[in-house]
Amino acid sequence: GAGVSQSPRYKVAKRGQDVALRCDPISGHVSLFWYQQALGQGPEFLTYFQNEAQLDKSGLPSDRFFAERPEGSVSTLKIQRTQQEDSAVYLCASGTRGLGTEAFFGQGTRLTVV
Amino acid sequence: GESVGLHLPTLSVQEGDNSIINCAYSNSASDYFIWYKQESGKGPQFIIDIRSNMDKRQGQRVTVLLNKTVKHLSLQIAATQPGDSAVYFCAENPDNYGQNFVFGPGTRLSVLP
Numbered sequence: 001g002a003g004v005s006q007s008p009r010y011k012v013a014k015r016g017q018d019v020a021l022r023c024d025p026i027s028g029h030v031s032l033f034w035y036q037q038a039l040g041q042g043p044e045f046l047t048y049f050q051n052e053a054q055l056d057k058s059g060l061p062s063d064r065f066f067a068e069r070p071e072g073s074v075s076t077l078k079i080q081r082t083q084q085e086d087s088a089v090y091l092c093a094s095g096t097r098g099l100g101t102e103a104f105f106g107q108g109t110r111l112t113v114v
Numbered sequence: 115g116e117s118v119g120l121h122l123p124t125l126s127v128q129e130g131d132n133s134i135i136n137c138a139y140s141n142s143a144s145d146y147f148i149w150y151k152q153e154s155g156k157g158p159q160f161i162i163d164i165r166s167n168m169d170k171r172q173g174q175r176v177t178v179l180l181n182k183t184v185k186h187l188s189l190q191i192a193a194t195q196p197g198d199s200a201v202y203f204c205a206e207n208p209d210n211y212g213q214n215f216v217f218g219p220g221t222r223l224s225v226l227p
Contacts, residue, residue: 004157031213033213035217040122041219041220042203042205042217042218042219042220043158043203043217044217045213045214045215045216048212048213048214055213056212056213056214058214059214091157091158093157098207098213099148099205099207099213099215100146100148100160100163101160101163103160104157104160105157105158105159106157107155107156107157108157
């Protein structure tokens with residue numbers, strides 16, 4: 001389909017391991033968002049890109065979290081030295097403008113740190 | 115009726131009845147609000163939005179009401195169907211120039227046959 005694609009769908013990491021989560025946005029979408037969703041809670045903002053520019057990274061919880069979108073399309077969220085509290089679903093959304101009618105979320109990557 | 119579950123408030127309604135899901139938001143400066151539906155194993159799906167210069171907006175079977183005085187949003191679903199069973203989130207944009215939306219804790223809607 002032509003929706004937002006995230007991979008892997010599930011990831012199990014040992015504590016201390018580095019992980020990379022990929023988001024393929026809808027073609028032509030300039031805006032890209034990453035959210036973190038803990039079990040039983042609402043999504044929490046991590047970061048926002050407009051094309052390749054990271055305009056807001058205020059939600060990244062620590063310097064272990066890093067996101068990039070070097071060519072303004074595919075984005076990668078990297079987590080270094082994973083900890084158990086990083087276990088969550090990581091959601092990516094893309095849109096023509098901001099979050100709203102023209103933005104769509106992917107299915108997310110469920111990260112479990114053991 | 116409503117009950118507080120382990121993680122989420124739950125609203126149980128009979129199929130065909132109307133549902134009302136409530137949300138209290140935190141920032142009086144928020145100017146844009148969105149309701150999302152999230153089914154198990156899926157990402158949030160846009161339902162309807164409203165700007166702060168409106169107090170009501172209608173879509174197909176859904177209506178959003180905004181009360182800025184008490185910082186309250188509600189989502190009304192008419193003639194609730196089994197396919198409406200999901201977790202519903204409200205989201206506010208507390209920064210007019212940013213995109214760091216704040217999501218509420220969510221309400222689980224359960225439609226009874």
